[in-house]
Each structure stands twice: as structure tokens, then as C-alpha cells.
Amino acid sequence: MNTIYADNAATTKISKTALAAMLPCFEENYGNPSSLHTVGQNAAEALFNARRTVAECLGCDPKEIIFTGGGSEADNQALLTGAELGARKGKKHIISDAIEHHAVLHSLKRLEKLGYEVTLLPVNGEGFVDPEDVRKAIRPDTALVTIMMANNEIGTIEPIKEIAEICHEKGVLFHTDAVQAVGHIPVNVKEIGCDMLSLAGHKFHGPKGVGALYARKGLLVSTLIEGGAQERGKRAGTENIPGIVGMAAALKEATDNLEANMAKITKLRDRLIEGLSVIPHSILNGPRDKRLPGNVNMCFEGIEGESLLLLLDQKGICASSGSACTSGSLDPSHVLLAIGRIHDVAHGSLRLSLCESNTEEEIETIIKAVPEVVDYLRRISPVWQDLQEGKRTYVIQ
Amino acid sequence: MLYSEKVMDHFTHPRNVGTIEDADGVGEVGNAKCGDIMKIFLKIKDGIIDDVKFSTFGCGSAIASSSMATEMIKGKPVSEALELTNKAVVEALDGLPAHKIHCSVLAEEAVKAAVKDYYDKNGIAYDPELFKDKHDCEHCGE
Ligand SMILES: Cc1ncc(COP(=O)(O)O)c(C=O)c1O
Numbered sequence: 085m086n087t088i089y090a091d092n093a094a095t096t097k098i099s100k101t102a103l104a105a106m107l108p109c110f111e112e113n114y115g116n117p118s119s120l121h122t123v124g125q126n127a128a129e130a131l132f133n134a135r136r137t138v139a140e141c142l143g144c145d146p147k148e149i150i151f152t153g154g155g156s157e158a159d160n161q162a163l164l165t166g167a168e169l170g171a172r173k174g175k176k177h178i179i180s181d182a183i184e185h186h187a188v189l190h191s192l193k194r195l196e197k198l199g200y201e202v203t204l205l206p207v208n209g210e211g212f213v214d215p216e217d218v219r220k221a222i223r224p225d226t227a228l229v230t231i232m233m234a235n236n237e238i239g240t241i242e243p244i245k246e247i248a249e250i251c252h253e254k255g256v257l258f259h260t261d262a263v264q265a266v267g268h269i270p271v272n273v274k275e276i277g278c279d280m281l282s283l284a285g286h287k288f289h290g291p292k293g294v295g296a297l298y299a300r301k302g303l304l305v306s307t308l309i310e311g312g313a314q315e316r317g318k319r320a321g322t323e324n325i326p327g328i329v330g331m332a333a334a335l336k337e338a339t340d341n342l343e344a345n346m347a348k349i350t351k352l353r354d355r356l357i358e359g360l361s362v363i364p365h366s367i368l369n370g371p372r373d374k375r376l377p378g379n380v381n382m383c384f385e386g387i388e389g390e391s392l393l394l395l396l397d398q399k400g401i402c403a404s405s406g407s408a409c410t411s412g413s414l415d416p417s418h419v420l421l422a423i424g425r426i427h428d429v430a431h432g433s434l435r436l437s438l439c440e441s442n443t444e445e446e447i448e449t450i451i452k453a454v455p456e457v458v459d460y461l462r463r464i465s466p467v468w469q470d471l472q473e474g475k476r477t478y479v480i481q
Numbered sequence: 482m483l484y485s486e487k488v489m490d491h492f493t494h495p496r497n498v499g500t501i502e503d504a505d506g507v508g509e510v511g512n513a514k515c516g517d518i519m520k521i522f523l524k525i526k527d528g529i530i531d532d533v534k535f536s537t538f539g540c541g542s543a544i545a546s547s548s549m550a551t552e553m554i555k556g557k558p559v560s561e562a563l564e565l566t567n568k569a570v571v572e573a574l575d576g577l578p579a580h581k582i583h584c585s586v587l588a589e590e591a592v593k594a595a596v597k598d599y600y601d602k603n604g605i606a607y608d609p610e611l612f613k614d615k616h617d618c619e620h621c622g623e
């Protein structure tokens with residue numbers, strides 16, 4: 085049985101280019117960039133080149149890139165930075181939205197415990213934040229606005245350029261979690277006008293456990309990890325050279341092929357949405373347009389997502405779900421709830437996230453498999469029986 | 482692997498799936514809001530569970546727990562079915578992950594609810610203590 089990997093929003097397979105760039109960093113170029121001898125300085129050069137590459141891909145200066153241990157760390161550092169810079173001026177209010185990744189939401193929870201006040205803006209039924217809501221929420225004591233560039237579950241691409249403009253107009257710092265966007269849609273920090281931006285290597289065919297924080301020149305970045313003077317004193321610890329080099333190579337490859345990949349993946353995505361939408365009582369989560377090229381997310385009424393996933397896995401299809409059962413918590417995905425799906429329906433969600441190596445044939449296999457599994461689970465579901473017998477009313481028409 | 486082979490077997494090949502039109506007892510527990518509902522149908526002859534069917538809306542372990550529970554009570558006297566514990570279901574499944582134990586509790590409760598329905602319909606006296614809620618879920622309590 086061939087495996088069809090359709091969970092690229094969770095993580096991606098490393099690209100051959102990235103892997104090839106990494107291997108010498110283990111075998112020959114294994115030095116510590118802080119060492120003054122040749123072996124160390126060769127590693128320092130690799131680090132320098134990687135930083136330049138990442139900066140070029142994002143349209144910024146290499147000095148504006150801080151390498152981190154992944155997307156979560158970049159988000160944590162960005163929020164701490166915004167919070168601490170605000171506190172210096174007595175500003176302790178932060179604005180974000182309801183569908184952020186937990187790396188942001190849980191960082192905000194911590195800041196709340198430290199005395200910050202957080203406003204979480206709602207999103208509309210497709211997951212969009214209204215820039216006017218941001219404008220209205222900004223107060224004289226607002227230190228930071230953090231709104232993600234693209235949502236990891238439902239693929240909504242937020243109007244962050246407008247939001248950044250409003251923030252600048254009002255003199256408020258703006259951070260965006262672009263972990264799902266970088267390498268998938270055009271991301272140029274100067275065009276966006278953000279003060280900080282987070283990214284993670286493993287979402288664009290780079291290695292895991294490495295990411296970056298873009299921080300605009302002149303911004304006094306707070307440190308999460310104290311120690312040596314690496315990353316201009318903003319992130320201590322001997323650099324993950326293989327990871328950083330691999331991430332840079334993957335980002336360059338993704339950026340060079342961005343347009344072609346976007347066109348290809350969008351076509352696959354649209355075919356998949358079309359094919360799955362024929363399932364009765366199903367609904368697309370997130371917008372039809374302004375959506376990440378590879379993201380498909382649907383709810384199927386009357387079934388639960390974890391069982392759907394496991395049965396798809398039995399057919400070789402790797403996907404994910406916003407069901408409570410897959411998260412280990414009582415509640416289904418906060419993102420699905422925020423766009424107005426009720427619990428019963430949110431439990432029956434399926435996310436398929438594609439990349440450029442998925443094929444049309446794979447999409448057709450998924451389009452054939454999902455209805456079979458949905459149908460099977462509905463046949464054994466008392467909820468579905470009640471819906472069919474009119475004892476319960478359909479939420480999804 | 483998240484689940485044991487037994488769980489996967491009962492999940493992918495559930496036993497006793499379906500409904501019984503003229504059931505003598507029907508029990509439904511859980512709540513769609515929490516992501517699991519189990520419904521058990523009993524056909525009872527001379528105090529013996531002659532046939533049992535289930536339908537379940539829920540995760541893999543909920544479906545496997547229902548399947549296992551029905552298998553464990555089929556052909557048994559009603560009084561014995563009442564002694565089925567969630568622990569016995571978990572053991573028979575070669576274990577469940579900690580956060581899935583509530584699925585086995587639901588299975589135990591579904592069986593009990595079906596027996597209670599049978600008792601109620603037939604005017605059979607019973608000790609209400611036997612049917613006290615065991616699982617606690619903030620949503621189901623609503
Ligand atoms: C939007 C978003 N932010 C942050 C993260 C966290 O990234 P990482 O797993 O690299 O820490 C992820 C990935 O799961 C994500 O999708």
C-alpha cells in the first residue's frame with residue numbers, strides 16, 4: 085500500500101536539496117561557529133550564508149534574522165519582546181485573535197498572569213480578522229498586535245498588510261506568525277510592514293526544531309534563553325548549524341519555485357474540495373479564496389474525526405482532525421468553534437494539507453476513499469440515524 | 482501506535498454493529514457535544530441476552546469499547562451483564578490510552594442503561610444504586 089501524505093500543515097518531508105545541504109554539517113563542517121580555528125570559522129561561514137539566504141527570501145537584512153529552535157520559540161520570543169517593550173512605556177495591552185496557534189495563545193495566557201491585558205478579536209465565519217476591529221481595539225496602552233498570516237487549520241490568509249498599516253498609523257508594534265505561510269505564499273517582510281515575523285523550517289521541507297524570528301532593525305528584542313552571545317546575544321546556545329543550513333536551503337528552494345508550486349498545489353486543492361463537497365451534509369471550513377494553496381478542511385455531520393482519521397490511515401492516507409479526541413482535550417478545535425461550528429459538528433472535521441509532491445492520482449484516491457469511510461461511520465452512528473429519522477435536525481444542509 | 486491491536490481489530494471490524502427493531506431494552510449514553518454517543522439494543526429471552534447490537538458516534542476507542550462490551554455480554558444472563566465494568570472492557574481490549582478510559586466507562590453505562598430500560602419496560606424491580614452515573618464530563622452534565 086502506498087502512503088499518501090496529506091498532512092503537510094503538521095510537518096513536511098525534508099527536501100533532497102535541504103538534506104544534501106545539511107549532511108556536510110554533520111560530517112565535515114561540524115565546527116562551532118564561535119571557535120576561532122578554521123573548523124569553527126567554516127561553520128561560521130555556513131551560518132553567515134544561511135542567514136543571508138533567509139534574509140534574501142524574506143526581503144530583509146541578515147541582521148534582522150534571529151535563528152530559533154522552531155516556530156513556537158519564535159512566537160514566544162516575539163510576544164515577550166512586544167510585552168517588555170510596551171511595559172517600558174507603561175503599555176500592557178496586547179491584541180490578538182481567537183484562531184491563533186497555541187504557541188501564541190498560551191504565551192498570551194502567560195502574559196496575562198504577569199499582569200498584561202489581552203484582547204482576543206473574533207473572526208468571521210471564514211476565519212478572517214476584520215482590520216477595522218483591530219483599529220477599534222487599539223488603545224493608548226496597546227503594546228502589541230499579533231495576528232497570524234495564515235491559519236494552520238483552515239488555511240485562512242489574514243489581511244495582515246492592512247492590519248500592519250493600522251498598527252503603524254497608531255504607533256503599535258505588529259507581529260505575525262507566518263509559520264504556515266512562509267514557503268507557501270509570497271512573504272516579504274518589508275511589503276507586509278510587520279515589526280516581527282515567525283517562521284519554522286519544517287513547514288516548508290526543511291528540518292524540524294529550527295525556525296527564525298524576523299525582528300525589524302532597531303527593535304530591542306527580548307531574550308528567552310540566556311547564555312552565550314550567539315545570535316547577537318538574542319538567543320544563546322551553540323547554533324544548530326545543520327538545522328539552520330537545511331532550513332535556509334529549503335526556504336531558497338521553496339522561494340525559487342513558489343509560483344509554480346502555488347499553481348500546482350492550488351489546482352490539487354480545488355479538485356479535492358470539489359470532490360469532497362459532493363458528500364451530503366459536509367461543509368468547507370475556511371474561505372474558498374484567500375486560502376493557503378494546500379489547505380482543505382471540512383466537517384462531515386454525524387461522525388467523529390478521530391475514527392475518520394484512523395480509517396483513512398488504514399487506507400494509507402495521512403490526514404488530521406480538529407476533533408477533541410485527537411487533541412486529548414474535551415473540546416474540539418478552538419479554530420472551528422471560533423468560526424461558528426458547534427461542538428457536534430466540529431468533532432467531525434478533517435484536514436488534508438497538500439504539497440507539491442502530491443499527485444493528481446493521489447487526490448483522486450482521497451476523493452474515492454473519504455466518502456467510503458464517512459459513509460461507513462455514518463452507518464454505525466446513532467447521531468446519523470437520528471438525523472435521518474428526523475429526531476435531530478441537520479446543522480449542515 | 483496509539484491503540485493496541487485488539488482495539489484496532491474491534492474498531493476496524495466491530496462486532497454486533499446495527500440496531501434491533503423490536504429491542505427489549507435500549508440504552509443511549511453520551512453527548513454529541515463531547516464527541517461520543519453510544520446506543521445499545523438488547524433482545525432478551527428468559528433472562529438471557531439473546532442478541533445485542535450497538536451504534537456509536539465517537540473515536541476509535543469508543544467504537545472498539547462498544548464492540549467489545551457487546552461481545553462480552555452476548556449470551557449472558559442480564560444480571561451478569563450488569564456486572565460488566567469498564568475495567569473489564571479495558572482489560573479485554575489490552576488497554577486504552579489514559580485519556581480514552583472514559584470510552585470504556587461509556588460502554589459500561591450504555592449496557593446498564595439498556596438493562597435499566599428493559600427493567601423499566603417490564604416492571605422489574607431494581608436497586609437504583611446500580612445505575613448511578615459513573616463518568617463525569619462537564620458537557621454531558623449540561
Ligand atoms: C501557525 C503555527 N504557529 C506556530 C507553530 C509552531 O511551530 P513549531 O512546531 O515549529 O514550534 C505551528 C506549527 O505547528 C503553526 O502551524
